[in-house]
Amino acid sequence: MHGRFEMSLMGEMKFFLGLQIHQSPCGIFINQAKYTLEILHKHGMKKGQSIGTPMAMKPKLDADLSGNPVDQTDYRSKIGSLMYLTSSRPDIVFGLTAFSDVDHAGCIATRKSTSQGIQFLGDKLVSWMSKKQDWTAMSSAEAEYVALSASYAQVM
Structure with missing residues (x-):
């Protein structure tokens, strides 16, 4: 490939776009354990507890009658992070x-x-x-x- 393309050899790839990469003779394996911990830390959920599905029913949330604005960027950040996480974690995606x-x-x-x-x-x-x-x-x-x-x- 060096003959056809300009490239440099930087060693074995360990990380790529938040994915941890492990290369072995058996194959190439990816995971996002580090990224998952970063998400939990970023959103203050390091001590979060897992729950089963379907989740327990809780009282419905009412409208905020005081009219306090909600930071939509925080919610969108959480959803976006989880969507990216599901790309390598089919075990957390429910059909x-x-x-x-x-x-x-x-x-x-x-x-x-x-x-x-x-x-x-x-x-x-x-x-x-x-x-x-x-x-x-x-x-x-x-x-x-x-x-x-x-x-x-x-x-x-």
Whole structure:
């Protein structure tokens, strides 16, 4: 490769873009243990405790009636860090699958459509819904979009 490209040999690669790299005769292995500890330290969660999924139900959060502004950059930083972390950690990514369908104009009296949706975490059913739509959809595409939106809201 030296003959075709200008390059320099800097030794065996140990780190690349936050990934720890270990090269052996058996293969190349990557992990992000150091990056994970940096995330926990950055967000003050070094003593964080793991919890199982699904998580325990807790009281719902209410709106902040005092109107205090929220620092969105901190939340976005945490989410972005976790998304990058999942690139090398398939064990922390949960397989969430959602299906939605609609019975377009199924109600004979009102011509309203019925939305249905189911959500799986791994291979376990965690949520389902079936609801008559609040308005009459003008097309099957519109009815499908409304059903998809309702199913997506369950996921989020």
